[in-house]
Amino acid sequence: MSTSNAAAAALVDAVLRSAPGVRVIVTSREPLQVPGEHILPVPPLALPLPGGGPSPAQLRQNEAVMLFVERAVAASGTFALTDTNQSTVAELCRRLDGLPLALELAAVRARVLTAEQILDRLSDRFALLTGGGRAALPRQQTLRTAIDWSHDLLTAAEQRLLRRLCRFAGPFTLDDLEGVCVWEDAESALALLSSLVDKSLVAREDVSGVGCFRLHETMREYAAGKLSAADEGARVDHRFVEHYRARCVDTRNDAWHRPLDWLAWVEREIDNLRLALHLCVTAADWSRGLEIVTALGPYWSTRGTRECRQWLDALMVAAGESTSLPAAAFRLRGWCDMRRADGPAARPWLAWAVTAARLADDPPMLAEVLATASIAENMAGDLTAAARLLDEAETIAAGGGLYPVPVEIVQAKAVHAFFAGNLATADELSVTGERLCREAGDLSYLIQMLLYQGQAAVLTGDAAQAETRLEEALRVARQLDDRPAQYDVLTLLAWPVSAT
Numbered sequence: 001m002s003t004s005n006a007a008a009a010a011l012v013d014a015v016l017r018s019a020p021g022v023r024v025i026v027t028s029r030e031p032l033q034v035p036g037e038h039i040l041p042v043p044p045l046a047l048p049l050p051g052g053g054p055s056p057a058q059l060r061q062n063e064a065v066m067l068f069v070e071r072a073v074a075a076s077g078t079f080a081l082t083d084t085n086q087s088t089v090a091e092l093c094r095r096l097d098g099l100p101l102a103l104e105l106a107a108v109r110a111r112v113l114t115a116e117q118i119l120d121r122l123s124d125r126f127a128l129l130t131g132g133g134r135a136a137l138p139r140q141q142t143l144r145t146a147i148d149w150s151h152d153l154l155t156a157a158e159q160r161l162l163r164r165l166c167r168f169a170g171p172f173t174l175d176d177l178e179g180v181c182v183w184e185d186a187e188s189a190l191a192l193l194s195s196l197v198d199k200s201l202v203a204r205e206d207v208s209g210v211g212c213f214r215l216h217e218t219m220r221e222y223a224a225g226k227l228s229a230a231d232e233g234a235r236v237d238h239r240f241v242e243h244y245r246a247r248c249v250d251t252r253n254d255a256w257h258r259p260l261d262w263l264a265w266v267e268r269e270i271d272n273l274r275l276a277l278h279l280c281v282t283a284a285d286w287s288r289g290l291e292i293v294t295a296l297g298p299y300w301s302t303r304g305t306r307e308c309r310q311w312l313d314a315l316m317v318a319a320g321e322s323t324s325l326p327a328a329a330f331r332l333r334g335w336c337d338m339r340r341a342d343g344p345a346a347r348p349w350l351a352w353a354v355t356a357a358r359l360a361d362d363p364p365m366l367a368e369v370l371a372t373a374s375i376a377e378n379m380a381g382d383l384t385a386a387a388r389l390l391d392e393a394e395t396i397a398a399g400g401g402l403y404p405v406p407v408e409i410v411q412a413k414a415v416h417a418f419f420a421g422n423l424a425t426a427d428e429l430s431v432t433g434e435r436l437c438r439e440a441g442d443l444s445y446l447i448q449m450l451l452y453q454g455q456a457a458v459l460t461g462d463a464a465q466a467e468t469r470l471e472e473a474l475r476v477a478r479q480l481d482d483r484p485a486q487y488d489v490l491t492l493l494a495w496p497v498s499a500t
Contacts (some may be wrong), residue, residue, distance in 0.1 A: 008032060009032040012026065013034045015425060024238040030195075030200075042098075043313070044216070045100060047062070047265065050428055058083060059089070061484075062090075064096075064098040067103050067104070068107050068137075069081050069090065069105030071103065071106075072107040076110040076111045078357065085114070088115045089115050089118060092115060092119045092122070095217060096122075096214075096217075097217055101143060101146055105128075106128070122231060125218065125363055126221070158186075158195055158196060161189075161192045163226035163230060163232070164181035165215055167236050167240050168272055170268075170270065171214045172212060172213055173212055173213070179239070179246075180240050182241045183239070193213065201219060202214070203215070203389045214252075240272075241276045241285065242277070245288045247269075249291055250351050255444075256298070256442045258441065259298070259441070259442065259480060260480070263480065264465055272393065273296065276292060277292055277293065279310050280292070280315065286404070287320075289315040290325065293311045294328040297332050301444065301484070302444065302485070305340070309333065312333045312470070315329075316333075327360060328353075328365060330356055333349045334347070340370070347373075353372075363396050363399065366400045366436055367409065370390070373389050374389040374415075374416060378416055378419040381415070387416065390409075390412050393409055403463070404442065404445060407437060407442065410430075417429060419456070421458055426452060426456050426484055427453055430456070433448075437449055444482065447473050447489070450486075451470070453465075454466045454473060454489070455492060458496065466495070466496040470489055
């Protein structure tokens with residue numbers, strides 16, 4: 001606690017002891033920590049929602065917009081919120097995190113700049129946001145001096161943690177903080193974080209029921225400058241990538257056995273995971289980058305493959321002429337093309353995956369790759385090659401293999417049966433696959449097995465069976481928020497629904 005706060009705390013405590021009936025209202029950058037204190041945090045102003053916005057009249061009711069417009073009108077005499085600039089003003093308020101001082105300093109610029117020009121110049125917000133009123137305290141006349149004042153009151157350890165937290169692009173947990181930012185004294189992490197939260201320099205928020213923390217964008221930009229000045233950026237970046245690489249690898253089995261929890265974790269961390277991948281591409285750290293991308297395979301499959309393909313391509317370019325690319329990366333790249341129903345484009349990727357798995361002497365991966373390659377050959381029209389690959393995959397998998405290898409073999413066999421016209425066999429195999437999925441708790445492949453059963457029923461003209469299987473597949477796909485699967489199921493479901 002600062003000297004001034006300690007003095008204020010002593011004064012309030014003395015008053016309350018001498019006059020128990022007195023009530024004291026105090027504004028402070030941190031709790032006074034006196035007996036009977038009740039904390040009422042003052043959050044930033046409410047922000048307009050992103051995306052398509054309401055009318056100017058409705059937008060004026062938003063707290064942040066209301067403050068900006070009021071101060072801009074006072075500063076310029078001519079500013080008005082219109083249909084033309086309303087989306088810019090809303091984005092400006094979001095970029096400034098609803099911080100009243102930042103909004104007021106930005107509004108002063110309305111004397112000479114349009115809202116669009118102010119927004120364009122926010123890339124250097126600390127140079128732009130100056131010129132507060134002469135009556136204000138010196139520390140409130142520019143955004144930088146306001147934050148400098150608060151920063152300078154921190155202990156050295158608090159300053160160190162704050163600058164390292166700028167690396168997080170999204171919400172982070174205490175575990176994330178300990179893995180990335182604290183290497184001198186991990187036991188102090190909670191106390192330091194609590195202090196920064198108390199001082200309103202770090203925001204606490206609940207994300208899907210998990211207690212998380214975040215730096216407002218303005219504070220993140222300020223802290224990034226401090227991190228650069230301390231010459232710690234490279235070490236923090238390395239720890240950041242390693243933390244998320246390890247988390248992805250350690251939890252990848254959860255994608256099959258606890259898919260809802262795993263997807264919730266990925267959704268919560270996706271901005272940080274994307275930043276880790278960006279750092280890998282920039283530093284040509286392709287090995288760790290590919291580990292992250294491939295471990296997130298089930299996430300890409302539920303949310304679409306374009307981003308996955310882009311990361312894989314960028315990391316493979318970064319790898320240059322290396323011959324050590326993992327089979328999992330080639331397999332996932334081929335799967336991306338298969339998801340676009342482009343079997344021929346997937347074939348070379350999967351051929352490289354087979355070679356890489358053989359060189360690595362990795363039987364489970366080789367069985368997975370061969371099964372996937374078999375599906376691609378069926379899609380490309382070469383049923384003979386598909387059968388050959390599938391036979392080898394079955395032989396290897398017979399020696400044992402952890403989930404999801406067994407269900408991937410069943411899937412490849414079911415697909416081959418469809419292409420060979422053996423609908424009864426395809427249906428029987430998908431029932432077996434359904435059982436394996438339910439035993440494992442795997443919802444992703446369960447959708448596929450139910451879809452195959454529905455497809456077999458459609459092709460045999462059993463509208464009732466098709467509707468039953470496909471409606472369950474749709475429920476699971478919605479539960480998982482698997483958007484490509486929902487498209488596939490709805491496309492097939494159109495027939496039995498129209499036939500009944």
